[in-house]
Amino acid sequence: MEEHDELKKTGLKVTLPRLKVLNIFESSKEKHLTAEDIYKEMLGSGEEVGLATIYRVLTQFEQAGLLIRHHFESGKAVFELNEKSHHDHIVCLQCGHVEEFVNEGIEKLQTQVANEHGFTIIEHSLYIYGDCTKKDCEYKK
Amino acid sequence: MEEHDELKKTGLKVTLPRLKVLNIFESSKEKHLTAEDIYKEMLGSGEEVGLATIYRVLTQFEQAGLLIRHHFESGKAVFELNEKSHHDHIVCLQCGHVEEFVNEGIEKLQTQVANEHGFTIIEHSLYIYGDCTKKDCEYKK
DNA sequence: TAATAAATGCGTTTAATTTTCATTATCTTC
DNA sequence: GAAGATAATGAAAATTAAACGCATTTATTA
Incomplete structure:
Protein backbone atom coordinates (compact mmCIF):
# COMPACT_ATOMS: atom_id res chain seq x y z
CA MET A 1 0.00 0.00 0.00
CA GLU A 2 2.63 2.44 -1.09
CA GLU A 3 0.34 5.20 -2.27
CA HIS A 4 -1.98 4.76 0.66
CA ASP A 5 0.79 5.71 3.06
CA GLU A 6 1.96 8.58 0.92
CA LEU A 7 -1.50 10.05 1.18
CA LYS A 8 -1.77 9.45 4.91
CA LYS A 9 1.36 11.45 5.52
CA THR A 10 -0.22 14.49 3.92
CA GLY A 11 -3.17 14.50 6.31
CA LEU A 12 -5.60 14.15 3.42
CA LYS A 13 -8.23 11.47 3.57
CA VAL A 14 -7.46 8.37 1.58
CA THR A 15 -10.09 8.29 -1.13
CA LEU A 16 -10.45 6.49 -4.39
CA PRO A 17 -10.04 9.48 -6.66
CA ARG A 18 -6.88 10.53 -4.84
CA LEU A 19 -5.38 7.06 -4.94
CA LYS A 20 -6.14 6.79 -8.62
CA VAL A 21 -4.60 10.14 -9.45
CA LEU A 22 -1.42 9.26 -7.62
CA ASN A 23 -1.39 5.93 -9.33
CA ILE A 24 -1.66 7.47 -12.75
CA PHE A 25 1.34 9.68 -12.11
CA GLU A 26 3.36 6.75 -10.84
CA SER A 27 2.54 4.41 -13.67
CA SER A 28 2.26 6.79 -16.60
CA LYS A 29 4.85 6.77 -19.32
CA GLU A 30 4.40 10.51 -19.77
CA LYS A 31 5.48 12.23 -16.58
CA HIS A 32 3.91 15.60 -17.33
CA LEU A 33 0.13 15.60 -17.22
CA THR A 34 -2.67 18.14 -17.32
CA ALA A 35 -5.90 17.91 -15.34
CA GLU A 36 -7.61 17.04 -18.58
CA ASP A 37 -5.15 14.22 -19.29
CA ILE A 38 -5.85 12.65 -15.93
CA TYR A 39 -9.58 13.11 -16.26
CA LYS A 40 -9.64 11.31 -19.60
CA GLU A 41 -7.39 8.57 -18.30
CA MET A 42 -9.75 7.95 -15.41
CA LEU A 43 -12.89 8.04 -17.51
CA GLY A 44 -11.17 5.66 -19.89
CA SER A 45 -10.61 3.11 -17.17
CA GLY A 46 -14.21 3.38 -16.08
CA GLU A 47 -13.87 5.60 -13.02
CA GLU A 48 -16.78 7.76 -11.95
CA VAL A 49 -15.08 11.05 -11.36
CA GLY A 50 -15.72 14.73 -11.85
CA LEU A 51 -13.27 17.11 -13.42
CA ALA A 52 -13.63 19.41 -10.43
CA THR A 53 -12.30 16.68 -8.20
CA ILE A 54 -9.23 16.31 -10.36
CA TYR A 55 -8.49 20.01 -10.13
CA ARG A 56 -9.00 20.01 -6.38
CA VAL A 57 -6.85 16.96 -5.85
CA LEU A 58 -4.07 18.27 -8.02
CA THR A 59 -3.95 21.54 -6.10
CA GLN A 60 -3.99 19.70 -2.79
CA PHE A 61 -1.21 17.42 -3.92
CA GLU A 62 0.79 20.41 -4.98
CA GLN A 63 0.32 22.04 -1.59
CA ALA A 64 1.24 18.79 0.09
CA GLY A 65 4.43 18.68 -1.92
CA LEU A 66 3.54 15.53 -3.84
CA LEU A 67 3.30 17.28 -7.19
CA ILE A 68 4.90 20.21 -8.93
CA ARG A 69 2.85 22.53 -11.09
CA HIS A 70 4.35 23.95 -14.27
CA HIS A 71 3.14 26.68 -16.58
CA PHE A 72 4.32 25.85 -20.04
CA GLU A 73 3.55 28.14 -22.94
CA SER A 74 0.39 26.25 -23.73
CA GLY A 75 -1.58 28.08 -21.10
CA LYS A 76 -2.67 24.96 -19.28
CA ALA A 77 -1.10 23.85 -16.03
CA VAL A 78 1.02 20.72 -16.21
CA PHE A 79 1.82 18.54 -13.21
CA GLU A 80 4.51 16.02 -12.44
CA LEU A 81 5.52 13.99 -9.41
CA ASN A 82 7.77 15.86 -7.06
CA GLU A 83 10.86 13.71 -7.17
CA LYS A 84 12.43 16.00 -4.62
CA SER A 85 15.53 16.19 -6.79
CA HIS A 86 15.32 19.45 -8.68
CA HIS A 87 15.50 19.54 -12.44
CA MET B 1 6.66 61.26 -33.72
CA GLU B 2 8.79 58.46 -32.40
CA GLU B 3 5.98 55.96 -31.78
CA HIS B 4 4.21 56.83 -34.97
CA ASP B 5 7.18 55.64 -37.01
CA GLU B 6 7.64 52.56 -34.92
CA LEU B 7 4.10 51.58 -35.78
CA LYS B 8 4.47 52.38 -39.45
CA LYS B 9 7.37 50.01 -39.72
CA THR B 10 5.22 47.14 -38.59
CA GLY B 11 2.68 47.68 -41.36
CA LEU B 12 -0.08 48.20 -38.83
CA LYS B 13 -2.30 51.22 -39.16
CA VAL B 14 -1.44 54.08 -36.89
CA THR B 15 -4.44 54.38 -34.62
CA LEU B 16 -5.05 56.07 -31.32
CA PRO B 17 -5.38 52.93 -29.23
CA ARG B 18 -2.16 51.56 -30.64
CA LEU B 19 -0.25 54.77 -30.10
CA LYS B 20 -1.51 54.99 -26.59
CA VAL B 21 -0.56 51.41 -25.75
CA LEU B 22 2.94 51.95 -27.04
CA ASN B 23 3.15 55.18 -25.14
CA ILE B 24 2.17 53.54 -21.89
CA PHE B 25 4.94 50.99 -22.24
CA GLU B 26 7.48 53.66 -23.02
CA SER B 27 6.56 55.97 -20.19
CA SER B 28 5.55 53.51 -17.49
CA LYS B 29 7.75 53.08 -14.46
CA GLU B 30 6.76 49.42 -14.32
CA LYS B 31 8.03 47.72 -17.43
CA HIS B 32 5.96 44.56 -17.12
CA LEU B 33 2.26 45.07 -17.75
CA THR B 34 -0.83 42.91 -18.21
CA ALA B 35 -3.68 43.64 -20.62
CA GLU B 36 -5.74 44.58 -17.60
CA ASP B 37 -3.08 47.02 -16.38
CA ILE B 38 -3.08 48.81 -19.68
CA TYR B 39 -6.85 48.84 -19.93
CA LYS B 40 -7.18 50.48 -16.52
CA GLU B 41 -4.46 52.95 -17.32
CA MET B 42 -6.27 54.01 -20.48
CA LEU B 43 -9.68 54.24 -18.88
CA GLY B 44 -8.05 56.24 -16.11
CA SER B 45 -6.80 58.83 -18.55
CA GLY B 46 -10.17 59.11 -20.20
CA GLU B 47 -9.64 56.99 -23.30
CA GLU B 48 -12.59 55.28 -24.94
CA VAL B 49 -11.25 51.82 -25.48
CA GLY B 50 -12.44 48.21 -25.31
CA LEU B 51 -10.56 45.50 -23.55
CA ALA B 52 -10.74 43.38 -26.69
CA THR B 53 -8.75 46.00 -28.52
CA ILE B 54 -6.03 45.87 -25.91
CA TYR B 55 -5.76 42.11 -26.26
CA ARG B 56 -5.68 42.34 -30.03
CA VAL B 57 -3.11 45.11 -30.06
CA LEU B 58 -0.87 43.35 -27.58
CA THR B 59 -0.90 40.19 -29.66
CA GLN B 60 -0.20 42.14 -32.83
CA PHE B 61 2.65 43.99 -31.17
CA GLU B 62 4.06 40.71 -30.02
CA GLN B 63 3.91 39.30 -33.52
CA ALA B 64 5.46 42.46 -34.89
CA GLY B 65 8.31 42.07 -32.44
CA LEU B 66 7.56 45.22 -30.47
CA LEU B 67 6.60 43.38 -27.30
CA ILE B 68 7.54 40.19 -25.53
CA ARG B 69 4.94 38.07 -23.79
CA HIS B 70 5.80 36.36 -20.53
CA HIS B 71 3.96 33.74 -18.55
CA PHE B 72 4.69 34.36 -14.90
CA GLU B 73 3.26 32.11 -12.21
CA SER B 74 0.21 34.31 -11.87
CA GLY B 75 -1.46 32.77 -14.90
CA LYS B 76 -1.94 36.08 -16.67
CA ALA B 77 0.23 37.08 -19.58
CA VAL B 78 2.64 39.91 -18.91
CA PHE B 79 4.13 42.09 -21.65
CA GLU B 80 7.20 44.24 -21.90
CA LEU B 81 8.89 46.23 -24.61
CA ASN B 82 11.20 44.16 -26.75
CA GLU B 83 14.53 45.80 -26.16
CA LYS B 84 15.98 43.39 -28.68
CA SER B 85 18.76 42.50 -26.29
CA HIS B 86 17.77 39.24 -24.63
CA HIS B 87 17.55 39.09 -20.86
C1' DT C 1 -11.92 63.77 -50.78
C1' DA C 2 -13.85 59.12 -52.11
C1' DA C 3 -13.10 54.37 -52.08
C1' DT C 4 -11.25 50.47 -49.68
C1' DA C 5 -9.33 47.99 -46.46
C1' DA C 6 -8.37 47.54 -41.77
C1' DA C 7 -9.38 48.58 -36.82
C1' DT C 8 -12.56 49.38 -33.14
C1' DG C 9 -16.02 48.53 -29.49
C1' DC C 10 -19.55 45.94 -27.80
C1' DG C 11 -21.41 41.77 -26.61
C1' DT C 12 -20.99 37.01 -26.98
C1' DT C 13 -18.07 32.86 -26.62
C1' DT C 14 -14.53 29.77 -25.31
C1' DA C 15 -11.28 27.36 -22.34
C1' DA C 16 -9.30 26.51 -18.01
C1' DT C 17 -10.10 26.51 -13.52
C1' DT C 18 -12.79 27.45 -9.18
C1' DT C 19 -16.72 27.56 -6.29
C1' DT C 20 -21.21 26.17 -4.37
C1' DC C 21 -23.97 22.93 -2.43
C1' DA C 22 -26.42 18.77 -1.61
C1' DT C 23 -25.00 14.03 -1.21
C1' DT C 24 -21.74 10.49 0.00
C1' DA C 25 -17.61 8.51 1.91
C1' DT C 26 -13.91 8.46 5.34
C1' DC C 27 -12.07 8.81 9.87
C1' DT C 28 -12.47 8.62 14.84
C1' DT C 29 -14.34 7.04 18.89
C1' DC C 30 -16.83 4.07 21.59
C1' DG D 1 -17.91 -2.56 13.86
C1' DA D 2 -21.58 1.09 13.98
C1' DA D 3 -22.60 6.27 14.90
C1' DG D 4 -21.43 10.80 14.59
C1' DA D 5 -18.35 14.38 13.03
C1' DT D 6 -15.92 15.98 9.34
C1' DA D 7 -14.11 16.09 4.96
C1' DA D 8 -14.55 14.76 -0.03
C1' DT D 9 -17.21 14.16 -4.12
C1' DG D 10 -19.95 15.15 -8.43
C1' DA D 11 -22.77 18.14 -11.02
C1' DA D 12 -23.75 22.51 -12.29
C1' DA D 13 -23.01 27.23 -12.06
C1' DA D 14 -19.56 30.96 -11.56
C1' DT D 15 -15.18 33.11 -12.59
C1' DT D 16 -11.26 34.60 -15.17
C1' DA D 17 -8.32 35.49 -18.98
C1' DA D 18 -8.55 35.78 -23.61
C1' DA D 19 -10.67 35.41 -28.34
C1' DC D 20 -14.23 36.11 -31.68
C1' DG D 21 -18.25 38.04 -34.74
C1' DC D 22 -20.08 41.79 -36.60
C1' DA D 23 -21.81 46.34 -37.47
C1' DT D 24 -19.69 50.81 -37.31
C1' DT D 25 -15.84 53.89 -37.53
C1' DT D 26 -11.23 55.27 -38.95
C1' DA D 27 -6.90 55.34 -41.45
C1' DT D 28 -4.74 54.91 -45.81
C1' DT D 29 -4.00 55.60 -50.70
C1' DA D 30 -5.18 57.00 -55.00
Whole structure:
Protein backbone atom coordinates (compact mmCIF):
# COMPACT_ATOMS: atom_id res chain seq x y z
CA MET A 1 0.00 0.00 0.00
CA GLU A 2 2.63 2.44 -1.09
CA GLU A 3 0.34 5.20 -2.27
CA HIS A 4 -1.98 4.76 0.66
CA ASP A 5 0.79 5.71 3.06
CA GLU A 6 1.96 8.58 0.92
CA LEU A 7 -1.50 10.05 1.18
CA LYS A 8 -1.77 9.45 4.91
CA LYS A 9 1.36 11.45 5.52
CA THR A 10 -0.22 14.49 3.92
CA GLY A 11 -3.17 14.50 6.31
CA LEU A 12 -5.60 14.15 3.42
CA LYS A 13 -8.23 11.47 3.57
CA VAL A 14 -7.46 8.37 1.58
CA THR A 15 -10.09 8.29 -1.13
CA LEU A 16 -10.45 6.49 -4.39
CA PRO A 17 -10.04 9.48 -6.66
CA ARG A 18 -6.88 10.53 -4.84
CA LEU A 19 -5.38 7.06 -4.94
CA LYS A 20 -6.14 6.79 -8.62
CA VAL A 21 -4.60 10.14 -9.45
CA LEU A 22 -1.42 9.26 -7.62
CA ASN A 23 -1.39 5.93 -9.33
CA ILE A 24 -1.66 7.47 -12.75
CA PHE A 25 1.34 9.68 -12.11
CA GLU A 26 3.36 6.75 -10.84
CA SER A 27 2.54 4.41 -13.67
CA SER A 28 2.26 6.79 -16.60
CA LYS A 29 4.85 6.77 -19.32
CA GLU A 30 4.40 10.51 -19.77
CA LYS A 31 5.48 12.23 -16.58
CA HIS A 32 3.91 15.60 -17.33
CA LEU A 33 0.13 15.60 -17.22
CA THR A 34 -2.67 18.14 -17.32
CA ALA A 35 -5.90 17.91 -15.34
CA GLU A 36 -7.61 17.04 -18.58
CA ASP A 37 -5.15 14.22 -19.29
CA ILE A 38 -5.85 12.65 -15.93
CA TYR A 39 -9.58 13.11 -16.26
CA LYS A 40 -9.64 11.31 -19.60
CA GLU A 41 -7.39 8.57 -18.30
CA MET A 42 -9.75 7.95 -15.41
CA LEU A 43 -12.89 8.04 -17.51
CA GLY A 44 -11.17 5.66 -19.89
CA SER A 45 -10.61 3.11 -17.17
CA GLY A 46 -14.21 3.38 -16.08
CA GLU A 47 -13.87 5.60 -13.02
CA GLU A 48 -16.78 7.76 -11.95
CA VAL A 49 -15.08 11.05 -11.36
CA GLY A 50 -15.72 14.73 -11.85
CA LEU A 51 -13.27 17.11 -13.42
CA ALA A 52 -13.63 19.41 -10.43
CA THR A 53 -12.30 16.68 -8.20
CA ILE A 54 -9.23 16.31 -10.36
CA TYR A 55 -8.49 20.01 -10.13
CA ARG A 56 -9.00 20.01 -6.38
CA VAL A 57 -6.85 16.96 -5.85
CA LEU A 58 -4.07 18.27 -8.02
CA THR A 59 -3.95 21.54 -6.10
CA GLN A 60 -3.99 19.70 -2.79
CA PHE A 61 -1.21 17.42 -3.92
CA GLU A 62 0.79 20.41 -4.98
CA GLN A 63 0.32 22.04 -1.59
CA ALA A 64 1.24 18.79 0.09
CA GLY A 65 4.43 18.68 -1.92
CA LEU A 66 3.54 15.53 -3.84
CA LEU A 67 3.30 17.28 -7.19
CA ILE A 68 4.90 20.21 -8.93
CA ARG A 69 2.85 22.53 -11.09
CA HIS A 70 4.35 23.95 -14.27
CA HIS A 71 3.14 26.68 -16.58
CA PHE A 72 4.32 25.85 -20.04
CA GLU A 73 3.55 28.14 -22.94
CA SER A 74 0.39 26.25 -23.73
CA GLY A 75 -1.58 28.08 -21.10
CA LYS A 76 -2.67 24.96 -19.28
CA ALA A 77 -1.10 23.85 -16.03
CA VAL A 78 1.02 20.72 -16.21
CA PHE A 79 1.82 18.54 -13.21
CA GLU A 80 4.51 16.02 -12.44
CA LEU A 81 5.52 13.99 -9.41
CA ASN A 82 7.77 15.86 -7.06
CA GLU A 83 10.86 13.71 -7.17
CA LYS A 84 12.43 16.00 -4.62
CA SER A 85 15.53 16.19 -6.79
CA HIS A 86 15.32 19.45 -8.68
CA HIS A 87 15.50 19.54 -12.44
CA ASP A 88 14.70 21.84 -15.33
CA HIS A 89 12.91 21.18 -18.59
CA ILE A 90 13.55 21.21 -22.29
CA VAL A 91 10.41 21.21 -24.40
CA CYS A 92 9.96 20.48 -28.09
CA LEU A 93 7.83 23.16 -29.70
CA GLN A 94 6.91 20.80 -32.52
CA CYS A 95 5.62 17.78 -30.67
CA GLY A 96 5.40 18.89 -27.05
CA HIS A 97 7.81 16.23 -25.83
CA VAL A 98 9.47 17.16 -22.55
CA GLU A 99 12.84 16.07 -21.24
CA GLU A 100 14.44 16.87 -17.93
CA PHE A 101 17.92 17.97 -17.13
CA VAL A 102 20.07 19.30 -14.36
CA ASN A 103 23.13 21.38 -14.95
CA GLU A 104 25.21 22.26 -11.95
CA GLY A 105 26.91 25.10 -13.76
CA ILE A 106 23.59 26.79 -14.46
CA GLU A 107 22.45 26.27 -10.88
CA LYS A 108 25.56 27.89 -9.49
CA LEU A 109 25.41 30.83 -11.85
CA GLN A 110 21.82 31.48 -10.86
CA THR A 111 22.72 31.76 -7.21
CA GLN A 112 25.49 34.11 -8.20
CA VAL A 113 23.14 36.29 -10.25
CA ALA A 114 20.66 36.41 -7.36
CA ASN A 115 23.40 37.55 -5.01
CA GLU A 116 24.52 40.24 -7.38
CA HIS A 117 20.98 41.63 -7.35
CA GLY A 118 20.59 41.41 -3.58
CA PHE A 119 18.05 38.58 -3.80
CA THR A 120 17.82 35.46 -1.74
CA ILE A 121 16.88 32.79 -4.24
CA ILE A 122 13.83 30.74 -3.33
CA GLU A 123 13.23 28.85 -6.51
CA HIS A 124 13.55 29.19 -10.22
CA SER A 125 12.06 27.94 -13.41
CA LEU A 126 14.04 27.34 -16.53
CA TYR A 127 12.50 26.08 -19.72
CA ILE A 128 14.41 25.62 -22.89
CA TYR A 129 12.19 25.51 -25.96
CA GLY A 130 13.44 23.99 -29.15
CA ASP A 131 13.19 21.48 -31.88
CA CYS A 132 13.96 17.85 -31.23
CA THR A 133 14.35 17.14 -34.95
CA LYS A 134 17.22 14.76 -34.47
CA LYS A 135 15.03 12.46 -32.42
CA ASP A 136 11.90 10.50 -33.18
CA CYS A 137 9.60 13.48 -33.14
CA GLU A 138 6.58 11.25 -33.46
CA TYR A 139 4.79 12.21 -30.27
CA LYS A 140 1.42 13.65 -31.02
CA LYS A 141 0.45 16.93 -29.46
CA MET B 1 6.66 61.26 -33.72
CA GLU B 2 8.79 58.46 -32.40
CA GLU B 3 5.98 55.96 -31.78
CA HIS B 4 4.21 56.83 -34.97
CA ASP B 5 7.18 55.64 -37.01
CA GLU B 6 7.64 52.56 -34.92
CA LEU B 7 4.10 51.58 -35.78
CA LYS B 8 4.47 52.38 -39.45
CA LYS B 9 7.37 50.01 -39.72
CA THR B 10 5.22 47.14 -38.59
CA GLY B 11 2.68 47.68 -41.36
CA LEU B 12 -0.08 48.20 -38.83
CA LYS B 13 -2.30 51.22 -39.16
CA VAL B 14 -1.44 54.08 -36.89
CA THR B 15 -4.44 54.38 -34.62
CA LEU B 16 -5.05 56.07 -31.32
CA PRO B 17 -5.38 52.93 -29.23
CA ARG B 18 -2.16 51.56 -30.64
CA LEU B 19 -0.25 54.77 -30.10
CA LYS B 20 -1.51 54.99 -26.59
CA VAL B 21 -0.56 51.41 -25.75
CA LEU B 22 2.94 51.95 -27.04
CA ASN B 23 3.15 55.18 -25.14
CA ILE B 24 2.17 53.54 -21.89
CA PHE B 25 4.94 50.99 -22.24
CA GLU B 26 7.48 53.66 -23.02
CA SER B 27 6.56 55.97 -20.19
CA SER B 28 5.55 53.51 -17.49
CA LYS B 29 7.75 53.08 -14.46
CA GLU B 30 6.76 49.42 -14.32
CA LYS B 31 8.03 47.72 -17.43
CA HIS B 32 5.96 44.56 -17.12
CA LEU B 33 2.26 45.07 -17.75
CA THR B 34 -0.83 42.91 -18.21
CA ALA B 35 -3.68 43.64 -20.62
CA GLU B 36 -5.74 44.58 -17.60
CA ASP B 37 -3.08 47.02 -16.38
CA ILE B 38 -3.08 48.81 -19.68
CA TYR B 39 -6.85 48.84 -19.93
CA LYS B 40 -7.18 50.48 -16.52
CA GLU B 41 -4.46 52.95 -17.32
CA MET B 42 -6.27 54.01 -20.48
CA LEU B 43 -9.68 54.24 -18.88
CA GLY B 44 -8.05 56.24 -16.11
CA SER B 45 -6.80 58.83 -18.55
CA GLY B 46 -10.17 59.11 -20.20
CA GLU B 47 -9.64 56.99 -23.30
CA GLU B 48 -12.59 55.28 -24.94
CA VAL B 49 -11.25 51.82 -25.48
CA GLY B 50 -12.44 48.21 -25.31
CA LEU B 51 -10.56 45.50 -23.55
CA ALA B 52 -10.74 43.38 -26.69
CA THR B 53 -8.75 46.00 -28.52
CA ILE B 54 -6.03 45.87 -25.91
CA TYR B 55 -5.76 42.11 -26.26
CA ARG B 56 -5.68 42.34 -30.03
CA VAL B 57 -3.11 45.11 -30.06
CA LEU B 58 -0.87 43.35 -27.58
CA THR B 59 -0.90 40.19 -29.66
CA GLN B 60 -0.20 42.14 -32.83
CA PHE B 61 2.65 43.99 -31.17
CA GLU B 62 4.06 40.71 -30.02
CA GLN B 63 3.91 39.30 -33.52
CA ALA B 64 5.46 42.46 -34.89
CA GLY B 65 8.31 42.07 -32.44
CA LEU B 66 7.56 45.22 -30.47
CA LEU B 67 6.60 43.38 -27.30
CA ILE B 68 7.54 40.19 -25.53
CA ARG B 69 4.94 38.07 -23.79
CA HIS B 70 5.80 36.36 -20.53
CA HIS B 71 3.96 33.74 -18.55
CA PHE B 72 4.69 34.36 -14.90
CA GLU B 73 3.26 32.11 -12.21
CA SER B 74 0.21 34.31 -11.87
CA GLY B 75 -1.46 32.77 -14.90
CA LYS B 76 -1.94 36.08 -16.67
CA ALA B 77 0.23 37.08 -19.58
CA VAL B 78 2.64 39.91 -18.91
CA PHE B 79 4.13 42.09 -21.65
CA GLU B 80 7.20 44.24 -21.90
CA LEU B 81 8.89 46.23 -24.61
CA ASN B 82 11.20 44.16 -26.75
CA GLU B 83 14.53 45.80 -26.16
CA LYS B 84 15.98 43.39 -28.68
CA SER B 85 18.76 42.50 -26.29
CA HIS B 86 17.77 39.24 -24.63
CA HIS B 87 17.55 39.09 -20.86
CA ASP B 88 16.11 36.92 -18.12
CA HIS B 89 14.17 37.89 -15.03
CA ILE B 90 14.49 37.75 -11.30
CA VAL B 91 11.21 38.27 -9.48
CA CYS B 92 10.58 39.08 -5.83
CA LEU B 93 7.90 36.79 -4.43
CA GLN B 94 7.13 39.27 -1.67
CA CYS B 95 6.51 42.44 -3.58
CA GLY B 96 6.42 41.37 -7.23
CA HIS B 97 9.31 43.60 -8.22
CA VAL B 98 11.08 42.40 -11.35
CA GLU B 99 14.69 42.93 -12.35
CA GLU B 100 16.42 41.87 -15.50
CA PHE B 101 19.73 40.21 -16.02
CA VAL B 102 21.88 38.54 -18.63
CA ASN B 103 24.49 35.97 -17.83
CA GLU B 104 26.62 34.74 -20.65
CA GLY B 105 27.65 31.64 -18.76
CA ILE B 106 24.06 30.55 -18.33
CA GLU B 107 23.33 31.25 -21.99
CA LYS B 108 26.23 29.10 -23.13
CA LEU B 109 25.40 26.25 -20.82
CA GLN B 110 21.84 26.20 -22.11
CA THR B 111 22.98 25.75 -25.66
CA GLN B 112 25.23 22.97 -24.47
CA VAL B 113 22.38 21.24 -22.64
CA ALA B 114 20.16 21.49 -25.70
CA ASN B 115 22.85 19.90 -27.82
CA GLU B 116 23.32 17.07 -25.38
CA HIS B 117 19.62 16.29 -25.71
CA GLY B 118 19.59 16.55 -29.47
CA PHE B 119 17.56 19.76 -29.47
CA THR B 120 18.02 22.85 -31.55
CA ILE B 121 17.33 25.65 -29.13
CA ILE B 122 14.74 28.18 -30.27
CA GLU B 123 14.21 30.16 -27.12
CA HIS B 124 14.18 29.80 -23.40
CA SER B 125 12.61 31.31 -20.34
CA LEU B 126 14.42 31.60 -17.06
CA TYR B 127 12.85 33.13 -14.01
CA ILE B 128 14.56 33.27 -10.67
CA TYR B 129 12.13 33.75 -7.81
CA GLY B 130 13.33 35.07 -4.52
CA ASP B 131 13.27 37.61 -1.79
CA CYS B 132 14.70 41.05 -2.36
CA THR B 133 14.93 41.72 1.38
CA LYS B 134 18.13 43.65 1.11
CA LYS B 135 16.47 46.26 -1.05
CA ASP B 136 13.63 48.66 -0.50
CA CYS B 137 10.90 46.04 -0.77
CA GLU B 138 8.21 48.67 -0.61
CA TYR B 139 6.56 47.99 -3.93
CA LYS B 140 2.97 47.02 -3.47
CA LYS B 141 1.67 43.98 -5.27
C1' DT C 1 -11.92 63.77 -50.78
C1' DA C 2 -13.85 59.12 -52.11
C1' DA C 3 -13.10 54.37 -52.08
C1' DT C 4 -11.25 50.47 -49.68
C1' DA C 5 -9.33 47.99 -46.46
C1' DA C 6 -8.37 47.54 -41.77
C1' DA C 7 -9.38 48.58 -36.82
C1' DT C 8 -12.56 49.38 -33.14
C1' DG C 9 -16.02 48.53 -29.49
C1' DC C 10 -19.55 45.94 -27.80
C1' DG C 11 -21.41 41.77 -26.61
C1' DT C 12 -20.99 37.01 -26.98
C1' DT C 13 -18.07 32.86 -26.62
C1' DT C 14 -14.53 29.77 -25.31
C1' DA C 15 -11.28 27.36 -22.34
C1' DA C 16 -9.30 26.51 -18.01
C1' DT C 17 -10.10 26.51 -13.52
C1' DT C 18 -12.79 27.45 -9.18
C1' DT C 19 -16.72 27.56 -6.29
C1' DT C 20 -21.21 26.17 -4.37
C1' DC C 21 -23.97 22.93 -2.43
C1' DA C 22 -26.42 18.77 -1.61
C1' DT C 23 -25.00 14.03 -1.21
C1' DT C 24 -21.74 10.49 0.00
C1' DA C 25 -17.61 8.51 1.91
C1' DT C 26 -13.91 8.46 5.34
C1' DC C 27 -12.07 8.81 9.87
C1' DT C 28 -12.47 8.62 14.84
C1' DT C 29 -14.34 7.04 18.89
C1' DC C 30 -16.83 4.07 21.59
C1' DG D 1 -17.91 -2.56 13.86
C1' DA D 2 -21.58 1.09 13.98
C1' DA D 3 -22.60 6.27 14.90
C1' DG D 4 -21.43 10.80 14.59
C1' DA D 5 -18.35 14.38 13.03
C1' DT D 6 -15.92 15.98 9.34
C1' DA D 7 -14.11 16.09 4.96
C1' DA D 8 -14.55 14.76 -0.03
C1' DT D 9 -17.21 14.16 -4.12
C1' DG D 10 -19.95 15.15 -8.43
C1' DA D 11 -22.77 18.14 -11.02
C1' DA D 12 -23.75 22.51 -12.29
C1' DA D 13 -23.01 27.23 -12.06
C1' DA D 14 -19.56 30.96 -11.56
C1' DT D 15 -15.18 33.11 -12.59
C1' DT D 16 -11.26 34.60 -15.17
C1' DA D 17 -8.32 35.49 -18.98
C1' DA D 18 -8.55 35.78 -23.61
C1' DA D 19 -10.67 35.41 -28.34
C1' DC D 20 -14.23 36.11 -31.68
C1' DG D 21 -18.25 38.04 -34.74
C1' DC D 22 -20.08 41.79 -36.60
C1' DA D 23 -21.81 46.34 -37.47
C1' DT D 24 -19.69 50.81 -37.31
C1' DT D 25 -15.84 53.89 -37.53
C1' DT D 26 -11.23 55.27 -38.95
C1' DA D 27 -6.90 55.34 -41.45
C1' DT D 28 -4.74 54.91 -45.81
C1' DT D 29 -4.00 55.60 -50.70
C1' DA D 30 -5.18 57.00 -55.00
